[in-house]
Amino acid sequence: MKLSIENVGKRYGSHTWALRRFSLELKPGVLGLLGPNGAGKTTLMNILATITRATEGQVMWGGADVALEPNAVRAVLGYLPQDFGVYPNLSAQEFLEYLAAVKGLDALPARRRIDQLLNLVNLSDVRGRPLGGYSGGMKQRVGIAQALLNDPQLLIVDEPTAGLDPEERVRFRNLLAELGGERIVILSTHIVSDVEATATEIALIANGALVAHAPPEDLLRRVEGRVWEWVIPSADLNAVKQCYRISNTVRRSDGVHVRVLADEPPKGALPAAPTLEDAYLDSLSVYRAAGVPA
Amino acid sequence: MSRGRVLGHLVKADFLTRVRRTSFLLTLGFAVFLGYQTFAGNIVMQLDDYRGVYNSAWVGALMGVVTSTFLTLVGFYIVKGSIQRDETTRVGQILAATPMSKSFYTVAKFLGNFAVLAAMVLVMGVAALCMQLAHSEDRTLHLWTLLSPLLLFALPAMAFVAALAVLFETLPLLRGGVGNVAWFFLWTGLLVAGIGPAATRGGTVTHADDFHDFSGMPGLYGQMRGQLLEVAPQAHESFSLSIGSMKPHKRFLWTGVHWDAVLVAARLTWFGYALAAALLAALFFHRFDPARSFGPAGRSRRLNAVQERAPVVEFAAAKQLAQADPWTMRLTPLPPASGKNRFFAMVAAELRLMLQGHRWWWYAMAGALCVACVAAPLPVSRGGIILAAWIWPLLVWSPMGSRESRYATGSLIFSAPFALQRQLPAVWTAGVLVTLATGGGLLIRLLIAGDGRSVVGFLVAVCFIPSLALALGVLSGGSKFFEALYTVWWYTGAAHHIRGLDFTGTVDASSTPALYLGLTIVLLAACWMRRRTQLAYA
Numbered sequence: 001m002k003l004s005i006e007n008v009g010k011r012y013g014s015h016t017w018a019l020r021r022f023s024l025e026l027k028p029g030v031l032g033l034l035g036p037n038g039a040g041k042t043t044l045m046n047i048l049a050t051i052t053r054a055t056e057g058q059v060m061w062g063g064a065d066v067a068l069e070p071n072a073v074r075a076v077l078g079y080l081p082q083d084f085g086v087y088p089n090l091s092a093q094e095f096l097e098y099l100a101a102v103k104g105l106d107a108l109p110a111r112r113r114i115d116q117l118l119n120l121v122n123l124s125d126v127r128g129r130p131l132g133g134y135s136g137g138m139k140q141r142v143g144i145a146q147a148l149l150n151d152p153q154l155l156i157v158d159e160p161t162a163g164l165d166p167e168e169r170v171r172f173r174n175l176l177a178e179l180g181g182e183r184i185v186i187l188s189t190h191i192v193s194d195v196e197a198t199a200t201e202i203a204l205i206a207n208g209a210l211v212a213h214a215p216p217e218d219l220l221r222r223v224e225g226r227v228w229e230w231v232i233p234s235a236d237l238n239a240v241k242q243c244y245r246i247s248n249t250v251r252r253s254d255g256v257h258v259r260v261l262a263d264e265p266p267k268g269a270l271p272a273a274p275t276l277e278d279a280y281l282d283s284l285s286v287y288r289a290a291g292v293p294a
Numbered sequence: 295m296s297r298g299r300v301l302g303h304l305v306k307a308d309f310l311t312r313v314r315r316t317s318f319l320l321t322l323g324f325a326v327f328l329g330y331q332t333f334a335g336n337i338v339m340q341l342d343d344y345r346g347v348y349n350s351a352w353v354g355a356l357m358g359v360v361t362s363t364f365l366t367l368v369g370f371y372i373v374k375g376s377i378q379r380d381e382t383t384r385v386g387q388i389l390a391a392t393p394m395s396k397s398f399y400t401v402a403k404f405l406g407n408f409a410v411l412a413a414m415v416l417v418m419g420v421a422a423l424c425m426q427l428a429h430s431e432d433r434t435l436h437l438w439t440l441l442s443p444l445l446l447f448a449l450p451a452m453a454f455v456a457a458l459a460v461l462f463e464t465l466p467l468l469r470g471g472v473g474n475v476a477w478f479f480l481w482t483g484l485l486v487a488g489i490g491p492a493a494t495r496g497g498t499v500t501h502a503d504d505f506h507d508f509s510g511m512p513g514l515y516g517q518m519r520g521q522l523l524e525v526a527p528q529a530h531e532s533f534s535l536s537i538g539s540m541k542p543h544k545r546f547l548w549t550g551v552h553w554d555a556v557l558v559a560a561r562l563t564w565f566g567y568a569l570a571a572a573l574l575a576a577l578f579f580h581r582f583d584p585a586r587s588f589g590p591a592g593r594s595r596r597l598n599a600v601q602e603r604a605p606v607v608e609f610a611a612a613k614q615l616a617q618a619d620p621w622t623m624r625l626t627p628l629p630p631a632s633g634k635n636r637f638f639a640m641v642a643a644e645l646r647l648m649l650q651g652h653r654w655w656w657y658a659m660a661g662a663l664c665v666a667c668v669a670a671p672l673p674v675s676r677g678g679i680i681l682a683a684w685i686w687p688l689l690v691w692s693p694m695g696s697r698e699s700r701y702a703t704g705s706l707i708f709s710a711p712f713a714l715q716r717q718l719p720a721v722w723t724a725g726v727l728v729t730l731a732t733g734g735g736l737l738i739r740l741l742i743a744g745d746g747r748s749v750v751g752f753l754v755a756v757c758f759i760p761s762l763a764l765a766l767g768v769l770s771g772g773s774k775f776f777e778a779l780y781t782v783w784w785y786t787g788a789a790h791h792i793r794g795l796d797f798t799g800t801v802d803a804s805s806t807p808a809l810y811l812g813l814t815i816v817l818l819a820a821c822w823m824r825r826r827t828q829l830a831y832a
Contacts, residue, residue, distance in 0.1 A: 051709055070831035094650070101642070102643070
């Protein structure tokens with residue numbers, strides 16, 4: 001099971017490249033796709049999900065060129081787009097049955113699978129209600145269930161935890177981690193803690209290009225010894241912002257707790273254990289400093 | 295910011311949103327097409343066997359009346375949907391949280407609609423200018439004479455249509471497809487109400503008629519008739535505005551509309567009616583309250599809101615159960631999908647999608663019409679009941695081909711294997727089955743009667759209607775085009791059994807099955823090709 005992305009590029013109009021010379025090779029595990037808004041994450045996922053065609057390059061699934069044999073990947077694909085709709089008159093059960101038919105699943109196993117999935121996403125009790133009355137989080141859970149309908153070998157999820165309450169979010173990211181054991185899971189999100197909890201590998205995209213591709217530990221190692229924390233009076237915050245790359249601030253009764261990325265420790269600062277958020281900000285700033293605006 | 299400026303910004307934003315869409319170009323294209331058809335003599339205004347010399351007066355009057363009649367019919371469908379767009383894009387929720395009043399909003403929407411329709415009137419004005427110069431029967435341009443019918447006949451009618459579109463959108467029953475069908479009959483009624491009183495008096499038009507005349511036609515006719523009778527006293531008192539090849543053989547000189555104070559006041563009154571309709575719409579406007587939003591989604595939301603109170607405990611308990619050991623849950627691996635053999639399951643799923651969400655009386659009526667086709671005498675079934683049976687499922691057919699874009703489910707469906715090869719034929723087959731079921735009673739009668747020709751005509755119609763719906767849905771990305779076109783086609787062609795236009799194929803005199811079989815093939819091919827281009831990989 002291998003997904004190869006080879007020099008893929010996507011151009012909108014005649015000049016705008018959303019993705020350029022993008023290469024990546026994926027094996028079973030969870031790939032966390034991180035990047036600022038407009039970095040090209042959704043474009044990449046649309047290409048992988050056969051929703052849109054790459055302008056250049058190749059996507060290969062198990063030796064098959066996706067451009068020539070899109071159904072090879074579609075047959076094993078679970079896709080949860082960032083924005084998707086539902087048919088308001090259908091219930092969750094009926095909607096999943098409909099999509100199971102669209103995906104060509106056999107009736108009996110599909111019905112069993114739907115039961116399991118509705119249970120998994122905590123919608124068993126409301127399975128008979130029309131989707132038009134579901135909250136945003138409930139619709140998102142229906143989306144998660146449909147992505148898992150065909151027992152996908154390639155699962156692509158774009159902002160899957162948007163709209164979920166914290167409890168459901170934790171449940172879902174644990175499920176993703178579990179699924180990643182035997183599948184290729186691509187998770188795109190702005191929520192770094194979701195990636196932190198699930199990803200076995202991270203791809204950082206900016207400006208349509210791959211900035212970094214490494215296991216989380218490697219990215220963390222890059223900022224080890226360069227993360228500092230100290231407490232400053234509120235009045236000094238603006239001055240500190242001018243001098244340091246701040247990754248976090250928290251106001252407390254004793255002042256502002258500031259977390260910065262710096263090669264040398266600020267006066268009075270103490271070293272802190274790096275997080276993925278620190279690593280993400282650092283990689284982006286290094287990329288920007290190299291002259292390419294992200 | 296003054297209320298005037300706020301209103302200006304609202305109208306501007308609404309207008310720009312539409313102008314920057316490709317469909318606006320199609321809208322203007324339609325106005326150009328209508329202008330060209332008038333220029334080419336395919337739309338003819340005549341009194342008895344006379345038409346006016348193509349001077350500013352005649353060309354202006356002709357363009358004014360063509361706009362206030364034909365373009366008002368189409369214009370409504372073009373502008374209806376602006377409130378729905380605000381709801382879909384969720385801009386409405388932002389607007390609803392501002393101090394803006396409901397009447398302010400509906401008036402702004404009316405003005406936005408009017409701006410779009412006024413752009414079409416402008417195109418017709420340019421067409422009028424070109425038409426007079428191109429025909430060269432009288433090259434002297436009198437701009438006021440040429441354009442005043444567009445300004446005083448067409449624009450007030452367009453304003454009224456713009457406001458009615460807003461009113462329809464705020465009324466739960468008329469908001470969707472039912473409103474699209476109802477507009478055609480209301481439009482017909484408005485024209486008849488304008489022309490009717492004068493017709494009952496043998497063509498004599500009074501000032502009172504001008505006030506309830508929507509299109510301006512009777513007022514115009516009254517003046518033209520007087521001028522024609524002066525030069526041709528023997529002329530019959532007939533007036534027509536028609537599409538087709540019938541051409542008048544004689545000409546007379548028409549010097550233009552005499553705009554007396556009463557006629558001008560009568561025309562301006564329609565702006566008043568329009569404003570009143572826009573303000574009336576504010577009474578029904580739900581201000582994007584999700585609990586009061588209309589349509590199936592709103593209905594199910596309201597239903598759920600009532601149901602949701604009770605099962606909270608039950609739901610929480612289920613959650614606890616599921617959370618008892620959530621991470622150990624394993625999904626059963628699926629056997630490989632047999633894929634292509636699931637076509638009939640797909641058809642069944644599409645059928646359910648089509649038929650779900652209607653009220654019980656919809657099914658009752660559909661069943662009753664089917665039974666009536668069997669029970670009634672054959673001539674009544676084939677000439678009348680089948681018409682009712684094939685207008686009743688209009689709103690079942692109309693979402694075909696556009697459901698994926700309307701509900702944003704395209705990315706889920708089109709990323710499935712063999713989406714084009716499987717889903718599109720399944721939708722079509724489901725549509726055919728619905729058509730067959732609703733008109734099935736007549737098929738039984740025709741088979742019993744051994745009327746082979748009508749059976750063929752019937753079966754072609756069963757294929758043609760869903761093909762038309764599917765093709766227009768895929769091509770336009772919405773259901774409105776089919777709803778409008780099918781209603782007009784059904785009424786003018788099928789209900790009047792006009793040969794060539796009667797698609798039902800069950801009345802010998804008007805049946806042309808070969809033509810509709812050909813059309814069906816063309817529609818399906820067009821729809822297939824369009825869907826191919828919509829998918830990244832077919």
